[in-house]
Amino acid sequence: MSTYWNVVKERRSYYAISKKQVTPDERIEEIVGEAVKHVPSPFNSQSARVVVLLGEQHDRLWDLAKAELKKILPADGYQATEEKINGFFRSGYGSILYFEDENVIQGLQQAFPLYSDNFPVWSHQSSGMLQFAVWSALELDGWGASLQHYNPVIDGAVRAEWSLPANWKLIAQMPFGKPVAQPDQKEFAPLAERLKLFK
Template identity: 35%
Template sequence: METKFIELSKQRRTIYNLGRNVKLSTGELTKLIQESIKQAPTSFNNQTQRAVILFGDAHEKLWDIVIDRLKQEVPDEAAFAKTTAKVNAFKAAFGTILFYTETKTVKQFEENFPLYAANFQDWSEQSQGGAQQAVWTSLAENGIGANLQHYNPLIDDEVRAAFNIPGSWKLRAEMDFGSIESPADAKDYMADDDRFLVFK
């Protein structure tokens, strides 16, 4: 039995301590991310996933937007200082991927396939999960760490304006990535008997 995929999946961990000591070029990373998303499955092959890949100043600009937006929400200076430190850790990474869903495509398939209309929103979210896992695992295979954040919808309008994002794209997640400066902690798993049913 081949287990290469399982071993790669074990490498795909949430890494918070990220840096910029990345050996791949931005061009190589862009190609890796794009190809990973292209090969991820979608319902009816409707390809609802979209991505914005940020490097350099654009990457830092995103996390500045997050900090500025959170300042409006965090109740006091002490709490905001902790929030800023957390976001600055994401900013210290090499780059960020913004994962979007093209809502026009979802709506089009709802209209074209009314029997399944109630499912296309859920299926688009499943496609997002597949794309995000594919990218994350591909990065891990290349020794690059990542973590997944969800500051949407809080930052949606500011990010849309900053990067000229189409109005029909809905932000679903933000993945910062970079060199692994310290590994993830050990991971616990629930008992298989509580998680799986097998019938023969």
């Protein structure tokens, strides 16, 4: 089995992560940069935008998330959310925020009106490929990560905290750190129900 498929198989959602550094920060930036550069996008639109938060900036993200969630959750339900964020996400080394530039997408819709409805869908598909590429590369380097979706609850706070453009739409958050426990065994639905071959 090739290294590629080994990485695909081994990439999992790691929730038990620590702040211990696994690779230099420059290596993290290199991984994300290579993925942003080379992952395909519709019409080569390159609409992906990414923010990498390390150290105190990473902690700040999850403190903001807790503050925003506290505003909307009932008091008796907030404690479990706070414990989850502290134990599974803030406990890590860093977070990667994935955005799509809506100005680019709207430009494509105007330039190619026949496909107008498809561009937001294709944008999300491209973002998903980017997330998978980064996630897999982090896995290969020994990091554990998971994918979270606290948007749109945290969107405004994130834009304000890091002075990000209003046209950057937050898609997902990827906290990562050194794995301190293995995820549960993964179960698979029968492949025969999910794959058909005709020839």
